[in-house]
Amino acid sequence: MSGEETGLDLDQLAWFKSSYSAGDGGECVEVAAAPGRVHVRDSKDTTRAALAVDSTAWTVFVRFAAL
Secondary structure (H helix, E strand, O other), X not given: OOEOOOOEOHHHOOOEEOOXXXXXXXXXXXXXXXXXXXXXXXXXXXXXXXXXXXXXXXHHHHHHHOO
């Protein structure tokens, strides 16, 4: 997997799964921060393409989701 627009190798990023993930095969995503972007991927199928989100938009989303 690679970030084609930036030449970034997404496999080299530090991916984190939610602490709310029970590890029992439920629906989960992983996130990894890169300069100016946050990458989001399916934790059960890490070979699929990751979604890249502007870091400012990600911050707004997380604040909204925490309400």
